[in-house]
Amino acid sequence: MKPSTLNLMLAVSLIVVLAIAALAHVDNARPNFEIHFGYDMAYSPAYGAYAPNTNFADGRTLQAPPAGTIPRGGELPLYFAPSGEDALRAGEVLTSPYSPASDEGKQAARRGGAEYTVFCTACHGDGGLGDGPVVKRGFPPPPSLLTGKSAQMKDGQLFHILTYGQGSMPNFAAQLSPARRWDVIGYIRKLQRKAAPEDRPLDAPAAAQEKEPGNSVQSGDAPVQREDTKQTETDSEP
Numbered sequence: 001m002k003p004s005t006l007n008l009m010l011a012v013s014l015i016v017v018l019a020i021a022a023l024a025h026v027d028n029a030r031p032n033f034e035i036h037f038g039y040d041m042a043y044s045p046a047y048g049a050y051a052p053n054t055n056f057a058d059g060r061t062l063q064a065p066p067a068g069t070i071p072r073g074g075e076l077p078l079y080f081a082p083s084g085e086d087a088l089r090a091g092e093v094l095t096s097p098y099s100p101a102s103d104e105g106k107q108a109a110r111r112g113g114a115e116y117t118v119f120c121t122a123c124h125g126d127g128g129l130g131d132g133p134v135v136k137r138g139f140p141p142p143p144s145l146l147t148g149k150s151a152q153m154k155d156g157q158l159f160h161i162l163t164y165g166q167g168s169m170p171n172f173a174a175q176l177s178p179a180r181r182w183d184v185i186g187y188i189r190k191l192q193r194k195a196a197p198e199d200r201p202l203d204a205p206a207a208a209q210e211k212e213p214g215n216s217v218q219s220g221d222a223p224v225q226r227e228d229t230k231q232t233e234t235d236s237e238p
């Protein structure tokens with residue numbers, strides 16, 4: 001074989017090899033070439049969540065959870081009516097998961113402060129006196145959180161108000177999860193403690209604080225009025 005013929009043959013085989021390599025290139029973005037003898041289970045007929053579906057009576061694919069079921073990791077339902085009586089009952093049966101003197105309790109009150117600024121200050125004012133900007137523009141002023149009934153209410157009752165509202169006060173169930181509601185309640189207690197430290201010592205157990213005399217909500221007496229002026233701006237409490 002003449003060298004020129006050999007070169008030509010080598011060049012042709014190089015081109016052939018490169019062409020085959022290019023054709024055999026695996027493109028992972030495309031499905032493999034397949035030959036189907038009937039589709040069997042190769043493609044699953046899954047419905048889109050919002051696609052119409054004749055298999056269900058209501059014609060929808062996405063079905064509501066069966067009544068009475070609770071999703072895993074979901075919130076347990078509360079069995080209260082949005083009424084004053086049930087607010088009192090909530091005061092008896094619901095207790096804050098945080099004790100105010102514990103580290104968790106202090107952290108909760110601190111988180112609650114941030115939540116209070118976002119959701120409550122507009123009406124109740126920074127200090128809880130009921131003098132927020134919305135009130136200054138004509139909204140019916142809420143009672144003071146420091147000297148009003150809420151100073152005598154039990155934690156569970158405040159929780160009920162945040163969950164179901166009260167009078168012209170909207171509820172905050174959608175904005176604040178139950179854990180965040182307890183944070184805000186911890187912050188309200190902190191404000192009340194600053195206003196009247198002798199009535200609400202930090203180290204007293206929560207139950208003892210609730211049994212303080214003059215619990216107007218339980219007994220129906222006039223609420224004990226404390227002076228707003230007792231509120232101090234010092235942030236000595238951690």
Ligand code: HEC
Binds near residue numbers: 141148150161
């Ligand atoms: C839109 C204004 C508004 C906002 C925002 C608001 N409140 Fe109120 N709140 C009121 C009014 C008005 C009342 C009095 C309701 C009534 O009894 O008629 C009230 C009552 C209360 C009471 C009961 C006081 C009592 O003496 O009966 C508590 C506790 C309370 N609010 C806490 C909160 C907290 C905590 C937040 C934030 C998560 C909040 N409120 C946000 C307007 C508001």
